[in-house]
Amino acid sequence: MKHSNIILALTIAYCSFSLAKPAQADTITARCDVYPKGEDRATSSGLCTYSQRQGVIGIQLKNGKRYDLVPANQPNHYRDQNGRAAYQQSGLGDKGQIFRLVNESIYVYWDTAPYGQSSGNVNSGTMATSSAPEVGTPVxxxxxxxxxxxxxxxxxxxxxxxxxxxxxxxxxxxxxxxxxxxxxxxxxxxxxxxxxxxxxxxxxxxx
CATH class of the missing domain: 3.10.450 (Nuclear Transport Factor 2; Chain: A,)
Known part of the structure; x- marks a missing residue:
């Protein structure tokens, strides 16, 4: 009986650990271009951080602006931090994602090569020297x-x-x-x- 209780306890512990893993935020460095609605020229272009946790998408631009998109009641539909409708549109394939907001569109590209940084966890890689400007800083x-x-x-x-x-x-x-x-x-x-x-x-x- 004691042996069965031990196995049960180990099983519960393992399941709890397994279920906890997906809750961890998945944050990567990406490249973001932001276009005002109806415009074909980006007002912001550079490195950004893209995160997803329990369906909630976070996009942090280098200029400090942040977007938080919460899933709505339809697939690929969201509400932004102000409660306004937004949706995810196909078009970039495996190269990235497009998010259409009320007043602008955000193109998120996984390839950060144009800015000399490999995409991946934002905590990885070497730190830049203090004297050099940060990657993505306007000249x-x-x-x-x-x-x-x-x-x-x-x-x-x-x-x-x-x-x-x-x-x-x-x-x-x-x-x-x-x-x-x-x-x-x-x-x-x-x-x-x-x-x-x-x-x-x-x-x-x-x-």
């Missing part, structure tokens, strides 16, 4: 060029002390990599629809 000397036509602004960037390294496409955008001559920091310029969409600092590897 102040070039902030006035966001929205400029790519072909017309390249010479201006070079004149301000930035050296072109390489460029590669990702999704519907093109990413070009530059070096800031006076600091050797990496700068990443995202171009969409022929215009500079964002200009931010990247990781030291700059690829």
């Amino acid at each position: 102040a000397p070039l902030s006035d060029l966001v929205g400029a036509k790519a072909g017309q602004a390249e010479e201006i960037i070079k004149q301000r002390g930035y050296n072109f390294l390489s460029a590669k496409p990702s999704g519907d955008a093109m990413y070009s990599y530059w070096r800031e001559a006076k600091t050797n920091y990496c700068v990443i310029i995202r171009t969409a629809n022929g215009r500079y969409d964002s200009i931010v600092y990247g990781s030291s590897s700059c690829n």
Whole structure:
């Protein structure tokens, strides 16, 4: 009888542990582009954190803005932190997810390569040096060029002390990599629809 009680206790403990595991938050580093409703140019583009716990989705942008989406009574339908309707739309396949909110759309991409960081747990990886700007920080000397036509602004960037390294496409955008001559920091310029969409600092590897 005692032997049976021990087995029962172990079984209950194991089941409790197994059921507790899915409740842990799954948080990863992703890439988020935020588009105002009806616009084709992102107002925010950069690294973000994406989390999901018991169906509740959290999206934290680098600029501090956060979205919390709670499941509604239909599949792929949510309520945001203000109680307004939102829904998840297909279109990115296994590359990411699209969330349609009342006033904007959030494109979440799992591939963070354009910003020089592998996707995964936000606590993994090495810490950046204190002197270097965080990945995704806007480049102040070039902030006035966001929205400029790519072909017309390249010479201006070079004149301000930035050296072109390489460029590669990702999704519907093109990413070009530059070096800031006076600091050797990496700068990443995202171009969409022929215009500079964002200009931010990247990781030291700059690829």
